[in-house]
Amino acid sequence: MKKIILACWLALFAGSVYAQSRMTPEKIKVIDSLLTYLYKEKKFMGSVCIREQGKPLFSKAYGIIGKKNGKPVPANTASKYRIGSISKTYTAVMIMQLAEAKKLSLDDTLSKYFNMIPNAKKISIRQLLTHQSGLYNFTNDLQWSSQYTPVSKKEMLAAFAKDKPDFEPGSKTAYSNTNYMLLGYIIEQVTGKSFNDNLQELICKKLGLKNTSLPKGGTDIIKNEAFSFMLQDDQTWEQIDEIHVSASDGAGGIIAPVEEVNRFFEALIQHKLLTSGSVQQMLPVQGENAINPINSYGYGLETLPFGEDHIGYGHSGHIDGFYTMCGYFPEEQLSISFFDNGKVMSFNQINIYLLSIIFDKAYTFPDFKKITVTESALTGLSGIYRAEGVPMDVTVAAYGNKLWARASGQDSFLLTAIGTDKFEFQQADIMMRFVRDKQGLVQSLTMEQGGDELVMNRVIASNDVAIKVVDAALLSKYEGVYSAPDFPMKLTIRKTGTGISGQGTGQPEFPLTAVSESTFKFDPIGLELTFKNSADGVVTGMIVTQGKTFELKKEQ
Template sequence: MLKKISSYFVLLLISTGSYAQNFDSQKLDSYFASLEQNNKFMGSVAISKNGTLIYSKSVGFSDLENNKKATPNSKYRIGSISKTFTSVLVLKAVEMKKLKLNQTIESFFPTIKNAEKITVEHLLSHRSGIHNFTDDKDYLIWNLQPKTEKEMVAIIAKAGSDFEPDSKAQYSNSNFVLLTYMLEKSFKKSYTDLLKEFITKPLDLKNTYMGGKINPAKEECKSYTFNEKWILQPETDISIPLGAGGVVSTPSDLVDFSNALFNGKLLNPENLEIMKSIKDQYGVGLFQIPFYDKIGYGHTGGIDGFSSVFSHFDDENIDFALTSNGTNFNNNNIAIALLSAVYNKPYDIPNFSSHEVSSEDLDKYLGIYASKQIPLKITITKDKKTLMAQATGQSAFPLEATEKDKFKFEQAGIVLEFRPEDKTMKLKQGGGEFLFNLE
């Protein structure tokens, strides 16, 4: 189960490219067929150009227990992409003079530390200093139970502040839960109604709304993690993430929302520029998402077993979105494949061939490895016929043998190459290579 209602994608950054006039949808179909056949991904994707859908695909199951396949209308919890919707609503409130970016929050939340210094803009840009409640060790103990506004504000207030307001940026779901309450008080309407009034109804987004208890009868997906088989995940109660992570949507709705937002159909130009203004890696409800020489703007999300990403690229007016209810793969690679297809860049259909090993074969790799390049030690152990790796201060994760002396952890894009004769190990991730020596 994902602890945080967020994740961060960093896409490939190399040279130049252009939109493929002869878009190869068949290759993308083969790409997703490979993922599906090898239990690597369950979810849906969509790509649009100039506001017109040019590709969509759904694979896996929306409800595995009832053998219900995912369709283009399957609805996913989108986690922190909700923050983009909430940011639009807050800036709409600013346009309507319901809120001001520079107003402080003490009249709304007098119990919050530094409330007299924290502004609406600080909340939007993760510069408030308010502690992120999903980082707390006990979060996964209470996140399945409904919480009232009073209870959530008390939890956030008790956690206090991590830094002086506006001194730096640090991701905090607490900010957007508080913004949800501020919106509701300012308009005297529920977040559900505000989302409908200002975004989903004007854009005719029929599959986007504030979530609730997952209802498969309404084509709402359950979520899963993979450990030899897909395992159903518990549901965070939506009264907790609210506008920080409680929205439900589909990729086709998300690309329509993205295209409308970046083409000026939701906010005035000044407020759209505020959203795109990046400081210390954060905009307002947006991140920069680079791909080769292009810079897109979007957001990512993760909650329970769900993960998601959307982005807009002004170059060729491209929007893409991915929503997943189960992944046993590095979703960043999927995003790269989608954009590579759009911009006529090379990408490979993944080959999931494995290398058979016995428990005895793994003994030569065991031990603690250290590197002079990075201050990190990696302990290699085994669990029967599975090699396990554990970095300093992190949980252990299973490694899959791909060929002799070579193992991978697909979800994080990690490859470990061993040279037992030299007592060394090479770690590859994100284009970097790090040499480790057996202690």
């Protein structure tokens, strides 16, 4: 449900000359060849749909949506993806429809519906729509961003009521999923119907969107619903656990195929769901009065600029391993949806490629030729890197013929060589460049991510610095629930990419760092876990040390 900043489109292409877009057969071939190449190189999986003047001109799926009986299930153009925060636009439209029907007012305060929320008497529906409520973003807490089991509305509201506001309503703008969870609940309270019933009645039936919905439960491959994936060790697509829909609802819970999302945004901007006056209210304000002048936000709508001559409106999203974007460019009568359920390469960069082709902008076709670096050269980069004012170190270490990095308290990640002393981790859009002195010794690294740059000095230069990497199959064996009569809670172990995490009953999830293949630790609380195996290699339990020592058994 995290929004993805697309404002880099504007900065990268400022000063370009307008050329009217036409989806020629040549452009379609180039787009297909680009996406096919990215998929074959394991840089993405997903679906893309481009429509112009109300007609689909390109629609294709790449990769899989999951596995059935151990076999991959291919994606198709009708596959339904979790669209994340794009759901917010649907929620905003339904709020505006209810306002047009005089069933609520945008100036109603939250106290009319949920008086237990902090500052409820000061917060208007309008401020919820524009992220000016000051309410704490509940997904900042790991508990909710990893909520894999159902949670009731009552439980969610109780949690929101406990969170301290970030600022006074109307004084600032800060993106918060809490706002749109509450808007979804308001829709249900005003109508007496479920969110999905409202979605079907107010939007889907009007537009003939037969495969858009807020599901009741988990993903079902039989229904052509997609899971998301993480690339493990640059080789294998590993399915990612999904947040339960009850913890995303109107903020990010909708599923849909790409073309239906195109059609929704086209209909919205063309006043087929709301009056022109309501649509005008929803559009982000530009200039000095913009809520956020870099990437202004309206009522569930973002401005999506591409260069100085192409302005689109839409939304982006991120939930589990899904990255999504849909935008409609009114002047060109063109819409594009791009859903990625296997992100490796920068999601924004692929968007830029697609829009550059559509709008006749210059771009360079990607080239992923592998660069081989010797183990001795990698070892020379090993060390601990630190920057003043940054609360964590970055450890870099060679492991075999691969280079790994890990920030304090986080999972390790594999770096890919892209040049001399230059490496990247595409899943997180991280680039690391090592800087040497005149004698050729590494002195620092420059880390770039999301347009930000950080210089970190090497404070320990040692070939003995190590990051323990545990085999993925072994990590999977550790997953499960562990308990003991004398231990105050159950401890759940979950595989997370290249590592594992732990979570006690009712507690936040925390990352575990490998000390050996069987021993892991979490330094901030002095916790150490050692897994125990039976004679035939089955994991039976663990020894937990934190001041005292406990022996927990693995529940079957």
